[in-house]
Amino acid sequence: MSKKTIQLYRQPAGGWGALKSVAQQILEQGNPLKGARTLLSANQPDGFDCPGCAWPDADHTSTFEFCENGAKAVAAESTASRATPDLFSKYTVSELLRQSDHWLEAQGRLTHPMQYDRASDRYLPVSWELVFQLIALHLNALVTPDDAIFYTSGRTSNEAAFLYQLFVREFGTNNFPDCSNMCHEPSGVAMKAAIGVGKGTVQLSDFQEADAILIFGQNPGTNHPRMLGELRAAAKRGAAIVSFNPLRERGLEKFQNPQDMREMLSGAATEISSDYLQLKIGGDLAAVKGIIKYVLESDLLAQQAGRERLIDVSFIREHTANFEAFSADVLNEPWERIEQESGLQRLQLGRVAQTYLQAKNVIACWGMGITQHKQSVATIQMILNLLLLRGHIGRPGAGPCPVRGHSNVQGDRTMGINEKPSPAFLQRLGRVFQFKPPQQPGLGTVDAIRAMLDMPGKVFFAMGGNFATATPDTALTHRALQNCGLTVHVATKLNRSHLICGREALILPCLGRTEIDVQATGPQAVTVEDSMSMVHLSSGINPPASPELLSEPMIVARLAQATLQQRSQTDWLGLVADYDRIRDKIAAVFEDFSDFNQRVKIPGGFRLRNTAAEREWQTASGKANFFAHAIPADLPIHRARQQNAAPVFNLATIRSHDQYNTTIYGLNDRYRGVFGERRVLFMHADDIAMLSMQAGDWVDLQSLSDDGVERKACRFMLVAYQIPRGCLAAYFPETNGLVPLSSVADHADTPTSKSIPVIIFPHQDAGQDT
Numbered sequence: 001m002s003k004k005t006i007q008l009y010r011q012p013a014g015g016w017g018a019l020k021s022v023a024q025q026i027l028e029q030g031n032p033l034k035g036a037r038t039l040l041s042a043n044q045p046d047g048f049d050c051p052g053c054a055w056p057d058a059d060h061t062s063t064f065e066f067c068e069n070g071a072k073a074v075a076a077e078s079t080a081s082r083a084t085p086d087l088f089s090k091y092t093v094s095e096l097l098r099q100s101d102h103w104l105e106a107q108g109r110l111t112h113p114m115q116y117d118r119a120s121d122r123y124l125p126v127s128w129e130l131v132f133q134l135i136a137l138h139l140n141a142l143v144t145p146d147d148a149i150f151y152t153s154g155r156t157s158n159e160a161a162f163l164y165q166l167f168v169r170e171f172g173t174n175n176f177p178d179c180s181n182m183c184h185e186p187s188g189v190a191m192k193a194a195i196g197v198g199k200g201t202v203q204l205s206d207f208q209e210a211d212a213i214l215i216f217g218q219n220p221g222t223n224h225p226r227m228l229g230e231l232r233a234a235a236k237r238g239a240a241i242v243s244f245n246p247l248r249e250r251g252l253e254k255f256q257n258p259q260d261m262r263e264m265l266s267g268a269a270t271e272i273s274s275d276y277l278q279l280k281i282g283g284d285l286a287a288v289k290g291i292i293k294y295v296l297e298s299d300l301l302a303q304q305a306g307r308e309r310l311i312d313v314s315f316i317r318e319h320t321a322n323f324e325a326f327s328a329d330v331l332n333e334p335w336e337r338i339e340q341e342s343g344l345q346r347l348q349l350g351r352v353a354q355t356y357l358q359a360k361n362v363i364a365c366w367g368m369g370i371t372q373h374k375q376s377v378a379t380i381q382m383i384l385n386l387l388l389l390r391g392h393i394g395r396p397g398a399g400p401c402p403v404r405g406h407s408n409v410q411g412d413r414t415m416g417i418n419e420k421p422s423p424a425f426l427q428r429l430g431r432v433f434q435f436k437p438p439q440q441p442g443l444g445t446v447d448a449i450r451a452m453l454d455m456p457g458k459v460f461f462a463m464g465g466n467f468a469t470a471t472p473d474t475a476l477t478h479r480a481l482q483n484c485g486l487t488v489h490v491a492t493k494l495n496r497s498h499l500i501c502g503r504e505a506l507i508l509p510c511l512g513r514t515e516i517d518v519q520a521t522g523p524q525a526v527t528v529e530d531s532m533s534m535v536h537l538s539s540g541i542n543p544p545a546s547p548e549l550l551s552e553p554m555i556v557a558r559l560a561q562a563t564l565q566q567r568s569q570t571d572w573l574g575l576v577a578d579y580d581r582i583r584d585k586i587a588a589v590f591e592d593f594s595d596f597n598q599r600v601k602i603p604g605g606f607r608l609r610n611t612a613a614e615r616e617w618q619t620a621s622g623k624a625n626f627f628a629h630a631i632p633a634d635l636p637i638h639r640a641r642q643q644n645a646a647p648v649f650n651l652a653t654i655r656s657h658d659q660y661n662t663t664i665y666g667l668n669d670r671y672r673g674v675f676g677e678r679r680v681l682f683m684h685a686d687d688i689a690m691l692s693m694q695a696g697d698w699v700d701l702q703s704l705s706d707d708g709v710e711r712k713a714c715r716f717m718l719v720a721y722q723i724p725r726g727c728l729a730a731y732f733p734e735t736n737g738l739v740p741l742s743s744v745a746d747h748a749d750t751p752t753s754k755s756i757p758v759i760i761f762p763h764q765d766a767g768q769d770t
């Protein structure tokens with residue numbers, strides 16, 4: 001374990017530090033040659049799709065694109081370590097539960113299906129045959145199919161996801177909680193209502209034509225490192241890059257490209273952001289409204305002076321609805337409120353408005369800093385309003401770009417992993433597979449936890465992910481899972497969710513992306529869809545981590561066969577014998593996938609149609625809609641501040657550089673200067689002094705919520721950081737216990753894990769920081 005230090009990071013992001021980190025990862029995983037070879041096959045035409053993030057790769061063709069955190073994800077999957085039945089015989093589940101997430105991950109790849117034995121409190125090996133019989137027995141004994149819950153995490157391939165949703169719907173429910181419920185759900189909801197599609201409209205090539213790129217609540221240096229390459233090129237061309245982030249993030253400031261030898265050897269780096277606005281947590285809606293107000297006021301002045309209009313009047317007239325009501329609302333918003341709620345000054349917002357007005361083509365990107373708030377849907381619609389004002393949707397170099405997380409989270413949704421499926425989709429699915437899909441909406445993540453809490457005996461099945469750790473209100477979620485009659489996890493690596501067992505519990509080990517998937521007709525490829533709607537093939541290159549592993553499509557097919565038996569018309573085993581057959585069915589259900597097998601075999605794959613990108617607006621009004629939104633004045637943080645005499649802070653839970661969601665690779669957060677410790681709390685130096693504390697002191701956090709439940713997270717070390725006063729940041733998942741299940745985004749149910757009102761106490765055992 002590395003030594004604990006806090007040290008301001010002065011280097012650019014990327015650079016030698018990134019190269020060194022990759023070399024270290026490859027060495028640590030135990031097989032350097034295999035590690036290096038595997039890495040070179042990531043995102044190659046005949047290789048596998050990187051299981052890291054959903055950022056697209058240039059052409060998905062032959063140049064190797066270096067990515068430190070992609071390398072970590074690849075190395076983690078192709079590790080030489082194995083979590084064999086030996087491990088499970090050595091430790092009881094209670095003992096395993098006492099280990100850290102980092103330790104659980106480090107045990108390596110799961111090798112055998114395992115069944116929980118309550119008497120010995122241990123997982124024991126079990127045959128696949130028995131696994132499917134047992135799950136089928138449980139599912140078929142439920143009073144209604146709606147008593148089963150089927151979670152998905154976003155690494156599942158299109159083929160696996162398609163079969164999975166088909167099986168679950170043939171079984172009879174739409175209960176599909178998904179990691180995207182905690183992630184970009186608000187982006188989908190906001191965009192669908194405003195522009196008629198729930199996906200971003202830009203492609204990678206648009207970044208080469210943009211004059212201004214606005215980045216809201218995203219930390220690409222850590223979470224989408226390949227995006228820095230695109231931003232670097234844009235900055236070098238002279239495009240303006242404006243970042244909105246309460247924290248100073250190194251990757252948004254300076255980048256040294258590890259693939260540019262001249263830059264590496266000379267020590268030079270590229271400045272990324274031309275303007276950096278450290279707004280308050282949750283202040284984006286107010287900030288964007290301020291920018292729009294400046295633009296509209298400038299436009300009025302131009303009009304009065306008889307100069308050329310500053311907004312795109314003909315686009316607004318031809319393509320949009322509700323502009324009058326929207327602009328009246330914005331013009332009525334007092335600057336004082338905008339400044340107070342954004343934490344930014346009118347001058348700063350005016351400066352961004354000028355940048356916006358001078359740019360011919362504007363792209364707006366956003367990440368979790370926008371989506372995980374109560375007002376996230378309204379904030380995203382405000383960003384879309386800004387783009388619509390000058391027609392920045394549906395032409396080259398411009399548009400909205402929600403930057404997705406998991407490598408196939410967008411594809412899973414496209415394939416029908418959705419608790420609220422459209423009637424048209426259900427009809428087509430039913431027609432192609434000759435059954436009657438259930439019509440009533442199912443449960444998303446937060447509602448699924450509630451349902452498991454309210455009624456014991458449910459079946460919880462997870463296709464990947466780490467439900468117990470990724471979800472809010474950790475104690476409640478654990479109780480919810482323990483309430484189940486059966487919990488099942490399909491996984492590559494051991495994690496905490498596997499140890500929070502229902503009455504009965506199973507762990508089912510599966511192949512990872514990097515591995516060769518051989519079925520009856522030979523080796524198979526799967527497909528994924530990236531954040532910009534590009535669909536391409538992915539074929540593993542390594543032998544499976546264990547001969548016992550099944551592919552995710554095979555697990556679904558055998559489960560479906562065991563559960564549905566004669567009730568299903570589908571030839572489950574026939575479909576998995578050759579994944580081309582699954583793709584033919586996908587093509588039969590989704591128009592956009594016609595000739596799927598032919599089109600996806602072209603190197604680089606193909607792009608799915610995006611109607612908004614063609615200015616075809618599939619909204620209720622038939623136009624792109626402007627939405628007026630008030631700046632919220634009654635959020636949990638406002639109420640908590642009114643009701644408490646003690647200083648109340650707004651806490652954002654974020655990712656460190658050495659983690660992939662709940663997977664903890666290491667204890668460093670290099671770009672924020674934190675080494676050897678994850679239990680840190682980033683706070684403004686003046687706030688630390690105001691509390692009569694010092695950097696390095698240990699504190700406990702208590703969140704404040706309308707439901708009155710006391711939620712605490714203990715033992716965090718104060719780190720003085722460049723963050724606005726009154727705002728805090730700490731890593732997830734250590735802080736998930738503070739996020740109330742009852743606090744979710746309006747219209748999207750996403751837990752508000754980026755705005756948690758908290759108060760701070762000195763830690764009871766200060767100094768004992770083991």
Ligand SMILES: Nc1nc2c(c(=O)[nH]1)N[C@H]1C(S)=C(S)[C@@H](COP(=O)(O)OP(=O)(O)OC[C@H]3O[C@@H](n4cnc5c(=O)[nH]c(N)nc54)[C@H](O)[C@@H]3O)O[C@H]1N2
Binds near residue numbers: 069368
């Ligand atoms: N290496 C690595 N890559 C990943 C992941 C990972 O864990 N590790 N996770 C993947 C997944 S699933 C996802 S969804 C993405 C997540 O990628 P990001 O969206 O970058 O995720 P976060 O680190 O949660 O937070 C992003 C930023 O939001 C800022 N922020 C917090 N509150 C606010 C606010 O109110 N307003 C604004 N403007 N900014 C705010 C934080 O300071 C932080 O810089 O990355 C994906 N890629």
Ligand SMILES: Nc1nc2c(c(=O)[nH]1)N[C@H]1C(S)=C(S)[C@@H](COP(=O)(O)OP(=O)(O)OC[C@H]3O[C@@H](n4cnc5c(=O)[nH]c(N)nc54)[C@H](O)[C@@H]3O)O[C@H]1N2
Binds near residue numbers: 152406732
């Ligand atoms: N407080 C707070 N909570 C958050 C967030 C936050 O910012 N703050 N972010 C939220 C977001 S954006 C997301 S997306 C969710 C993530 O929630 P999840 O998707 O549930 O969590 P992950 O940590 O990505 O899941 C990791 C596990 O997936 C399994 N796995 C990895 N690869 C494969 C594979 O190929 N197949 C299968 N079957 N399993 C595999 C491994 O066992 C690994 O332990 O967390 C959310 N939770």
Ligand SMILES: [Mo]
Binds near residue numbers: 179184406
């Ligand atoms: Mo995510």
